Amino acid sequence: MAPRGTSKGHEHPALSEVDLVTVLSALAEPTRLRIVGMLAEFEGERAWKDIELPIAQSTLSHHLKILRNAGLVQNRTEGTRCFVSLRDHEIDGRFPGLLEAVLSCRDTP
Amino acid sequence: MAPRGTSKGHEHPALSEVDLVTVLSALAEPTRLRIVGMLAEFEGERAWKDIELPIAQSTLSHHLKILRNAGLVQNRTEGTRCFVSLRDHEIDGRFPGLLEAVLSCRDTP
DNA sequence: TGGCTTATTCGATGATCGACGAACATCGAA
DNA sequence: TTCGATGTTCGTCGATCATCGAATAAGCCA
Numbered sequence: 411m412a413p414r415g416t417s418k419g420h421e422h423p424a425l426s427e428v429d430l431v432t433v434l435s436a437l438a439e440p441t442r443l444r445i446v447g448m449l450a451e452f453e454g455e456r457a458w459k460d461i462e463l464p465i466a467q468s469t470l471s472h473h474l475k476i477l478r479n480a481g482l483v484q485n486r487t488e489g490t491r492c493f494v495s496l497r498d499h500e501i502d503g504r505f506p507g508l509l510e511a512v513l514s515c516r517d518t519p
Numbered sequence: 520m521a522p523r524g525t526s527k528g529h530e531h532p533a534l535s536e537v538d539l540v541t542v543l544s545a546l547a548e549p550t551r552l553r554i555v556g557m558l559a560e561f562e563g564e565r566a567w568k569d570i571e572l573p574i575a576q577s578t579l580s581h582h583l584k585i586l587r588n589a590g591l592v593q594n595r596t597e598g599t600r601c602f603v604s605l606r607d608h609e610i611d612g613r614f615p616g617l618l619e620a621v622l623s624c625r626d627t628p
Numbered sequence: 629t630g631g632c633t634t635a636t637t638c639g640a641t642g643a644t645c646g647a648c649g650a651a652c653a654t655c656g657a658a
Numbered sequence: 659t660t661c662g663a664t665g666t667t668c669g670t671c672g673a674t675c676a677t678c679g680a681a682t683a684a685g686c687c688a
Binding site: 430435440515516 | 539543544546547548549613614616617619620623625
Binding site for chain 2: 645646647648649650653654655656
């Protein structure tokens with residue numbers, strides 16, 4: 411039997427395996443939309459611990475997992491640290507114009 | 520002045536009052552996405568009873584209410600019949616490119 | 629080796645969601 | 659006015675979700 415939590419093992423699905431509803435569900439939550447927007451503004455990697463939101467660490471980890479499973483973000487581990495970035499180019503290949511449209515609509519209240 | 524509610528009591532929010540997460544949530548469900556896609560292909564009104572889906576009437580009514588509240592569709596009552604149509608132009612004014620992007624991504628499995 | 633930091637996973641909780649059938653409301657027709 | 663057709667609302671059920679704190683795993687450093 412495999413040892414339970416092989417912890418930092420991040421799963422990054424191929425974009426071809428991700429369907430539209432999964433992506434929309436991932437984006438249809440305020441905190442996650444905020445994270446994606448934050449990463450988009452950053453143009454590159456962002457350190458995990460620099461993602462400052464008024465939620466518990468475990469909750470943030472949970473949201474990042476959902477974003478990962480939707481193919482929206484990817485994680486890179488360096489020692490004990492973790493860096494998160496948007497898979498924007500790949501997403502655009504799979505769902506052309508979608509992420510850009512969502513992000514440009516994000517800040518029109 | 521008679522505010523929006525028609526005889527059946529349908530609420531159609533002003534698009535300015537609808538926020539992005541609400542729209543994304545409405546679209547992030549297979550049945551509703553299918554309805555929206557169906558209406559988009561139709562280019563016009565569609566009779567309620569012609570929306571043939573493998574769900575109960577009450578469930579369809581529920582989904583249409585969510586789509587209405589998200590500003591995505593509108594209802595028009597004529598006698599006992601009801602016609603549904605997409606508010607695509609208005610949506611595009613509020614969230615430029617969003618609906619088009621979602622719909623064009625819809626059929627790329 | 630033993631701490632320290634960092635992120636994930638577990639377990640629990642309360643809220644929300646999609647589904648259904650039944651009851652209700654509305655309108656046209658008999 | 660009674661009947662039938664058409665949607666909506668209500669009440670409920672099981673599943674999923676967001677959230678938290680605690681426990682766990684994995685790597686660095688003294």
